[in-house]
Amino acid sequence: MIPKNFTLAGLKKNYPLIPLxxxxxxxxxxxxxxxxxxxxxxxDVSWRKQINxxxxxEYRDKEYRLYNPKHIPKDNCPAPKLE
Structure with missing residues (x-):
């Protein structure tokens, strides 16, 4: 049940509730x-486990660096193999 002050008629009477x-x-x-x-x-979420x-x-070979000023290749830090 909606309180009276939160209906359209109640909001017209109580203007300070509109921003709330x-x-x-x-x-x-x-x-x-x-x-x-x-x-x-x-x-992290897998909805269809039969397909994937x-x-x-899938993300093993992708880089997750926002800023790489020294242009260090990804080969220096390989992802672990989870089996």
């Missing part, structure tokens, strides 16, 4: 978007 409702809606939307992005885009049983092995 807006920020609450933005926070809920942000949490939902982050959860969906994490579930769909990270290699070990998704972390």
């Amino acid at each position: 409702v807006g920020l609450l809606g933005a926070a809920i939307t942000g949490c939902a978007a982050f959860s969906l992005r994490t579930a769909l885009r990270t290699p 049983p070990e998704p972390w092995n």
Whole structure:
């Protein structure tokens, strides 16, 4: 049940609640978007184990460096083999 102050008629009477409702809606939307992005885009989550049983092995040859000023090749630090 929604409290009376959070209905459209209640918000017209109580203007200070409008930013609270807006920020609450933005926070809920942000949490939902982050959860969906994490579930769909990270290699830690495997939704279809028959197609790709070990998704972390796809990222073995990729570099995860945001800034590499010395241009050190990836061969100096190989990823461990998980078996």
